[in-house]
Amino acid sequence: MGKGRRMKKQGPPAPLDESKISMLKKRKAGEADSALKVVAKKRRRSDAEEKIVPKKVAPKKNKVNGAVASKTDKQEATGKKKPVPMDSDEEDLDMKDDEFDDLDGVSEGSMASDDQVEGLSDLEDDDDGLEDDSVVDSDEDDHPRETMFSDDEDLSDAEEKLTAANIEGLSRKLDAARRAEEEEAEQELQEAALQTNIAGDGPDVFADQAQQGLTPDLQLLRQRITDTIRILGDLKALGQPGKSRAEYVDLLLGDICTYYGYSRFLAEKLFNLFTPMEAFAFFEANETPRPVVIRTNTLRTNRRSLAQALINRGVVLEPVGKWSKVGLQVFESPVPLGATPEYLAGQYILQAASSFLPVMALAPQPNERCLDMAAAPGGKTTYMAALMRNTGTVIANDASKPRAKGLIGNIHRLGCKNTIVTNLDARTAFPKAMGGFDRVLLDAPCTGTGVISKDPGVKTSKDERDFLAIPHMQRQLLLAAIDSVDHSSKTGGYVVYSTCSVTVEENESVVQYVLRKRPNVKIVDTGLGDFGSPGFISYMGKKFDAKMALTRRYFPHRENVDGFYVCKLKKTGPTPVVKPTDDTASARDRRRPARASSQAASSDDEIDKTPIVDEDGAAMDFEGGAFGPFEETEDADRIARAERNRLRRKGLNPKAVLNKPKKAKGEASKPAKPSQEQQTEAEATKKASNQGKGEKKTVAKGDKKEKKAKKTAK
Numbered sequence: 275m276g277k278g279r280r281m282k283k284q285g286p287p288a289p290l291d292e293s294k295i296s297m298l299k300k301r302k303a304g305e306a307d308s309a310l311k312v313v314a315k316k317r318r319r320s321d322a323e324e325k326i327v328p329k330k331v332a333p334k335k336n337k338v339n340g341a342v343a344s345k346t347d348k349q350e351a352t353g354k355k356k357p358v359p360m361d362s363d364e365e366d367l368d369m370k371d372d373e374f375d376d377l378d379g380v381s382e383g384s385m386a387s388d389d390q391v392e393g394l395s396d397l398e399d400d401d402d403g404l405e406d407d408s409v410v411d412s413d414e415d416d417h418p419r420e421t422m423f424s425d426d427e428d429l430s431d432a433e434e435k436l437t438a439a440n441i442e443g444l445s446r447k448l449d450a451a452r453r454a455e456e457e458e459a460e461q462e463l464q465e466a467a468l469q470t471n472i473a474g475d476g477p478d479v480f481a482d483q484a485q486q487g488l489t490p491d492l493q494l495l496r497q498r499i500t501d502t503i504r505i506l507g508d509l510k511a512l513g514q515p516g517k518s519r520a521e522y523v524d525l526l527l528g529d530i531c532t533y534y535g536y537s538r539f540l541a542e543k544l545f546n547l548f549t550p551m552e553a554f555a556f557f558e559a560n561e562t563p564r565p566v567v568i569r570t571n572t573l574r575t576n577r578r579s580l581a582q583a584l585i586n587r588g589v590v591l592e593p594v595g596k597w598s599k600v601g602l603q604v605f606e607s608p609v610p611l612g613a614t615p616e617y618l619a620g621q622y623i624l625q626a627a628s629s630f631l632p633v634m635a636l637a638p639q640p641n642e643r644c645l646d647m648a649a650a651p652g653g654k655t656t657y658m659a660a661l662m663r664n665t666g667t668v669i670a671n672d673a674s675k676p677r678a679k680g681l682i683g684n685i686h687r688l689g690c691k692n693t694i695v696t697n698l699d700a701r702t703a704f705p706k707a708m709g710g711f712d713r714v715l716l717d718a719p720c721t722g723t724g725v726i727s728k729d730p731g732v733k734t735s736k737d738e739r740d741f742l743a744i745p746h747m748q749r750q751l752l753l754a755a756i757d758s759v760d761h762s763s764k765t766g767g768y769v770v771y772s773t774c775s776v777t778v779e780e781n782e783s784v785v786q787y788v789l790r791k792r793p794n795v796k797i798v799d800t801g802l803g804d805f806g807s808p809g810f811i812s813y814m815g816k817k818f819d820a821k822m823a824l825t826r827r828y829f830p831h832r833e834n835v836d837g838f839y840v841c842k843l844k845k846t847g848p849t850p851v852v853k854p855t856d857d858t859a860s861a862r863d864r865r866r867p868a869r870a871s872s873q874a875a876s877s878d879d880e881i882d883k884t885p886i887v888d889e890d891g892a893a894m895d896f897e898g899g900a901f902g903p904f905e906e907t908e909d910a911d912r913i914a915r916a917e918r919n920r921l922r923r924k925g926l927n928p929k930a931v932l933n934k935p936k937k938a939k940g941e942a943s944k945p946a947k948p949s950q951e952q953q954t955e956a957e958a959t960k961k962a963s964n965q966g967k968g969e970k971k972t973v974a975k976g977d978k979k980e981k982k983a984k985k986t987a988k
């Protein structure tokens with residue numbers, strides 16, 4: 275997959291229609307069909323029309339088309355909509371908070387640990403009962419290599435015709451949606467006219483503040499939200515005299531929390547990413563699920579054959595968008611998508627559309643050596659294996675043992691034969707266990723603010739400490755990812771960092787941190803074209819590297835995909851070994867430089883002294899802290915500072931709270947409630963310093979082994 279080739283050939287998807295935002299305003303709470311979906315369908319319809327009109331469908335396909343059309347007719351006539359029965363567990367459900375708790379499989383730094391062997395044998399019990407090899411062989415016979423892979427390279431006319439045939443079946447349904455949309459737009463226009471009449475004398479949104487605290491009338495609340503947003507759009511003309519912007523924002527945030535159920539902390543964090551109007555569209559989009567998407571596994575079939583097979587089962591689908599050759603969006607399915615023969619044969623995987631993007635940006639090539647650092651449940655790993663055409667090697671690692679088992683299941687089902695699964699804590703294991711990769715994907719554990727529609731629990735479960743502890747971990751992982759790449763790789767030398775979160779702390783700030791720590795990397799274009807929006811180059815007074823604009827952000831309300839962030843880095847020079855000092859010795863033990871060989875360096879002679887050059891080939895000077903190890907103390911300072919600020923915002927005196935003398939053990943009759951400081955420490959230790967957990971486990975395992983050896987010796 276050449277960089278940007280698809281985008282060049284097909285062009286990016288249509289930009290966000292402004293009417294989407296205004297239409298979202300119209301949607302009433304609890305409505306089944308979202309306005310977003312209607313807009314998306316409208317866009318799809320025009321695509322479909324383009325395809326249907328000029329193209330002649332082959333006779334065999336007409337038959338299929340006929341079948342689909344009559345099915346759709348029937349559905350329309352009965353007025354019944356068939357939901358898309360989903361797989362019980364969507365493969366790509368990204369892990370968030372609980373991942374910190376179940377890193378129980380963190381093993382010693384060896385590659386093929388006992389745990390993995392255990393995992394593999396467990397699979398025979400856990401998996402769907404698929405005899406994997408037989409499936410691979412028969413499928414491979416049916417789909418000659420060239421045919422299979424051609425789908426991933428170029429969109430043939432025949433395929434377009436086929437998908438057009440299915441789309442034709444959809445068009446009636448879309449006509450109905452369009453009519454509904456037109457009626458809605460008309461109504462909206464009338465209301466807007468009404469509102470314009472009162473402009474200049476904006477609604478008194480503060481009037482019913484007295485009602486706060488009572489059970490809110492959601493419709494009134496929604497009206498006040500839209501009114502406040504409108505006022506904020508033109509405060510001078512619509513605002514009440516004596517009322518400041520801050521007061522309106524404060525009221526709006528309170529209403530958003532009540533209406534959508536966010537904690538004040540998270541609502542504010544997300545609100546600050548957008549204009550008030552756009553923030554509203556974002557919060558609205560989080561209330562509706564994203565479209566169901568499947569990714570064709572080109573190791574087993576091609577998109578055309580898969581679409582055909584599913585259409586024959588009555589599934590209504592179409593290509594996910596021009597930006598992907600392997601994605602199919604499913605509108606309706608009379609059968610559970612996680613139980614079709616095609617699913618069981620590994621011809622597709624349920625995968626959110628946004629999850630394709632980091633792998634497309636990574637663009638792994640056949641015969642390369644690649645690492646997927648946080649891989650479970652394997653949506654991206656299996657895509658990598660497919661792009662590499664089952665050649666070369668993919669090391670798919672995950673620190674969670676139960677999740678690694680799921681990963682193994684998907685790897686088997688999808689027939690990935692170039693993939694090895696490891697169960698290690700990537701922060702400490704790489705590049706010590708293995709380095710010198712051509713490409714590394716770090717799809718990092720995150721807070722999940724991009725997937726709130728899938729996991730509404732995020733609205734209230736994430737607090738300030740999560741936004742310190744999780745980025746802390748992300749920074750550690752990204753440094754390890756960079757150090758694991760071979761800068762002199764002939765074909766690669768790339769790292770892709772991605773999260774399913776939209777916050778700056780987890781995205782641009784993490785990248786900025788590693789740019790400072792690793793001057794031997796630079797941000798490069800993701801190759802994803804214009805799809806998505808550029809990363810922030812500044813945010814709330816913070817300035818980021820100008821190239822941060824090359825990173826991509828995706829939002830539910832803009833692209834109708836899960837919120838996502840993708841950054842591609844190119845390693846331009848080796849990572850020198852840091853000479854051990856008292857402070858850094860232990861850190862160095864945990865972090866080795868990336869080299870073609872994975873053997874650990876043991877003396878200064880082994881320090882890679884190749885000069886690191888900038889883009890113009892000039893040697894770069896890295897005095898002053900660059901290439902340091904991950905600095906726990908630096909992060910501890912950062913966390914302590916944030917904690918002090920948090921207390922101040924709460925109106926507490928940090929000195930008084932944090933310096934409160936701790937009672938000696940046993941002093942109190944009742945167990946004392948942990949102080950703020952203790953809580954912070956405990957959480958930071960639990961969430962951010964899982965490293966310690968891994969190390970303790972390693973030590974514990976070591977002790978056990980030692981005892982066993984002694985016993986045997988006796």
Ligand SMILES: C[S@@+](CC[C@H](N)C(=O)[O-])C[C@H]1O[C@@H](n2cnc3c(N)ncnc32)[C@H](O)[C@@H]1O
Binds near residue numbers: 369671677
């Ligand atoms: C966002 S999910 C990955 C999703 C996966 N890339 C996919 O596409 O299916 C993050 C993963 O990171 C793993 N993880 C968390 N901490 C880790 C660590 N220190 N080292 C390696 N993996 C870790 C979690 O177990 C979780 O499976």
